[in-house]
Amino acid sequence: MPTEFSHIGYNQLHSYNDETLIKMSEAYFIHLNSRRSLRFFSEKPVPEEVIENIIMAASTAPSGANKQPWTFCVVSSNDLKKQIRIAAEEEELKSYSSRMSEEWLEDLKPLATDWKKQFLEIAPYLIIVFKRVYEIDSDGKKHQNYYVHESVGLACGFLLTAIHELGLVALTHTPSPMDFLTKILNRPSNERPFLLIPVGYPAKDATVPDIKRKEKDNVLFWYK
Numbered sequence: 058m059p060t061e062f063s064h065i066g067y068n069q070l071h072s073y074n075d076e077t078l079i080k081m082s083e084a085y086f087i088h089l090n091s092r093r094s095l096r097f098f099s100e101k102p103v104p105e106e107v108i109e110n111i112i113m114a115a116s117t118a119p120s121g122a123n124k125q126p127w128t129f130c131v132v133s134s135n136d137l138k139k140q141i142r143i144a145a146e147e148e149e150l151k152s153y154s155s156r157m158s159e160e161w162l163e164d165l166k167p168l169a170t171d172w173k174k175q176f177l178e179i180a181p182y183l184i185i186v187f188k189r190v191y192e193i194d195s196d197g198k199k200h201q202n203y204y205v206h207e208s209v210g211l212a213c214g215f216l217l218t219a220i221h222e223l224g225l226v227a228l229t230h231t232p233s234p235m236d237f238l239t240k241i242l243n244r245p246s247n248e249r250p251f252l253l254i255p256v257g258y259p260a261k262d263a264t265v266p267d268i269k270r271k272e273k274d275n276v277l278f279w280y281k
Contacts, residue, residue: 089218090270095226096170097263098180098255103225105133108182108256111223115216121204126189127212127251130242133182137241142177144237145230145253149174152233168266176228180255185238186213187248199247209251216254226259 073081112129120126132138149172153162177183188209192200202208213229220227235250244250 092221093265094228097260099258099260101258111219114219115212118212118215120208124202126202126205127209128187130185138178145232148232176255180257182256184254186252188251191247227256
């Protein structure tokens with residue numbers, strides 16, 4: 058074990074026998090397989106402490122050299138949500154009308170999406186995840202971050218899992234380009250918008266597309 062730098066002992070919280078592990082892993086898959094991206098939100102409020110806790114859970118994700126190159130901005134202001142919706146719809150209209158290929162538009166048809174993004178104003182919270190491409194110290198000197206895209210992607214996965222675990226719903230929204238988020242939220246120069254995630258409860262009449270996930274034979278390959 059490394060001795061040059063300070064290390065502490067690892068505390069294994071749980072230890073299960075094989076039979077229990079198999080049952081638990083199956084139940085966990087079933088639980089996560091019920092997660093869906095949702096576009097129809099309720100205005101029902103969610104306690105701020107819940108949002109803070111799930112973001113702190115997301116911040117436990119692994120990152121390159123432990124740089125933790127992420128910032129989570131939570132928007133609950135109706136005025137800011139409206140500004141974000143207007144800017145997002147402006148970009149989305151351009152995408153749907155001229156930027157997306159015919160194949161892309163065809164692939165989106167089963168999802169019944171369009172450039173209108175009402176959920177950006179209805180969901181009680183918008184979590185905007187920024188990737189920190191470098192750090193700036195108090196003297197203004199830049200310091201490199203590593204595997205930024207991968208690290209922030211892992212943190213977003215943790216975040217979506219935490220949201221689902223609590224019975225809330227979310228949507229991974231990626232209007233492109235997303236520079237308007239930097240301007241609206243007045244973020245520093247070392248941050249780039251990565252993902253816009255509306256979070257809340259589902260609307261009572263919410264629906265989701267009837268789509269299927271890939272079967273195991275198309276996902277998992279053993280090399281024994």
